[in-house]
Amino acid sequence: MIADSVSESLEIAVRLPWWCETITAGMDEEGLRAAMRAADDQAREDFAPELDAPASGVDPRFPVTGLGARFADAGASDERRLAVLDPGLAPGTADRLTRDPDAAVRAGAARHPRLPVGRLLALLDDQELGGHAAANPALPETVMCGLLA
Structure with missing residues (x-):
């Protein structure tokens, strides 16, 4: 097994994520939740940054209000796709x-x-x-x- 550290070796061998190192038996519920949030945030950033991108794939500065009224009945499907971006649809x-x-x-x-x-x-x-x-x-x-x- 090739790893850079004992922690990494454990993670590879038994599939324990890195954040398990900071969890202790005396940790209260809020501390455990904070450790889990930090691990989740780090994992999202490392492995799936697209999850935090806007769901629509549209630049958040793009004005979407009013697109529903303007494009819901459009003949082209590309234009109708804009309609569902409107939060006021x-x-x-x-x-x-x-x-x-x-x-x-x-x-x-x-x-x-x-x-x-x-x-x-x-x-x-x-x-x-x-x-x-x-x-x-x-x-x-x-x-x-x-x-x-």
């Missing part, structure tokens, strides 16, 4: 866009926080859009817990 429009011919538009609408809860819950059983609906921040907490159980 009308709930009925979000609902309608979950049935759009374009898969990216449907996925964006399923993740939109203004999607009516009834439609959101129905999409959880949809083979194509279920994962996107499950990632919707408006999903009721009780439903989230049920999905995790």
Whole structure:
């Protein structure tokens, strides 16, 4: 086994992450939570920085307010994709866009926080859009817990 340190050797051998070194039996709950947050932040930065990028992939300085009203009924799917970036998208429009011919538009609408809860819950059983609906921040907490159980 080749490693740069005993810690790295342990991590390789038994799959213990580096942050386990700072955890002690006498640590209180808040200290443990802080260690976990620090480890999570570091892991995200090291291995998946794209997780903290804007979900839309759009520069946060790009003005998105009003795009729903302007592009929801556009003929081109690329333009309709802009509509689901609008934080003020009308709930009925979000609902309608979950049935759009374009898969990216449907996925964006399923993740939109203004999607009516009834439609959101129905999409959880949809083979194509279920994962996107499950990632919707408006999903009721009780439903989230049920999905995790």
